[in-house]
Amino acid sequence: MATLNSNASSSSSSSLSPTLEASRFLHTPHYCEENxxxxxxxxSEDGIAKSDSSDLFVVFISNEKKQASSFRFISIWGFLADGVILWDYHVICVQNFKYGKGLFRDFRVFRIVHAPIFLRNFxxxxxxxxxxxxxxxxxxxxYDVIVAQDGTVHNLNEYMEMSSADVxxxxxxxxxxxxxxxxxxxxxxxxxxxxLFSLIS
Structure with missing residues (x-):
């Protein structure tokens, strides 16, 4: 993830479950796909998701212009940023889908990938x-770079390429x-x- 513009302030959510404290998870700024x-x-290893990750989905967010802005972006860590954040792409993990209209501002394309497949192939x-x-x-x-099960060393570009024509x-x-x-x-x-997520669940 390349952060192109950020005009945001973050505040902690007091309702964040102790089992989901951000410090328990690896996080490297600007590497959203690896995060x-x-x-x-x-x-999956901690038992918060199914052991085979089958209840998790990976969502790549971008568009033809490589601009993925968000007007009140709620991160997976439970922090809320007010303002406009603009990336060339972003990636999130979804377990229990909750959708709020206006969470994503402007038109975007979303690539939805089942986590078990992503973990094998990314x-x-x-x-x-x-x-x-x-x-x-x-x-x-x-940690070491991520290599796919078949030995592929880099395919991030395949996940990032998105066009509204292919929706x-x-x-x-x-x-x-x-x-x-x-x-x-x-x-x-x-x-x-x-x-889509209503059919999956």
């Missing part, structure tokens, strides 16, 4: 976080089947999110 990858693993050697001279734009995580036309049982079976899941619009 979500590790979060899915940790939630790979990142972090090349996108280096400048043309090979210097880090932001310090990388301390599914209608949401139905076949859409859910695709989410639960395909490496790259499905692309949906903001207006289709609630309908």
């Amino acid at each position: 979500v990858y590790m979060l899915c693993k940790n939630l 790979a990142s050697d972090r090349r996108h976080m280096k400048d043309s001279d090979g210097n880090w734009n932001s310090p990388p995580p301390s 599914v036309k209608t949401i139905g049982a076949d859409t859910v089947e695709t989410v639960l079976a395909q490496k790259l899941g499905v692309l949906v619009s903001e207006t289709q999110l609630e309908e």
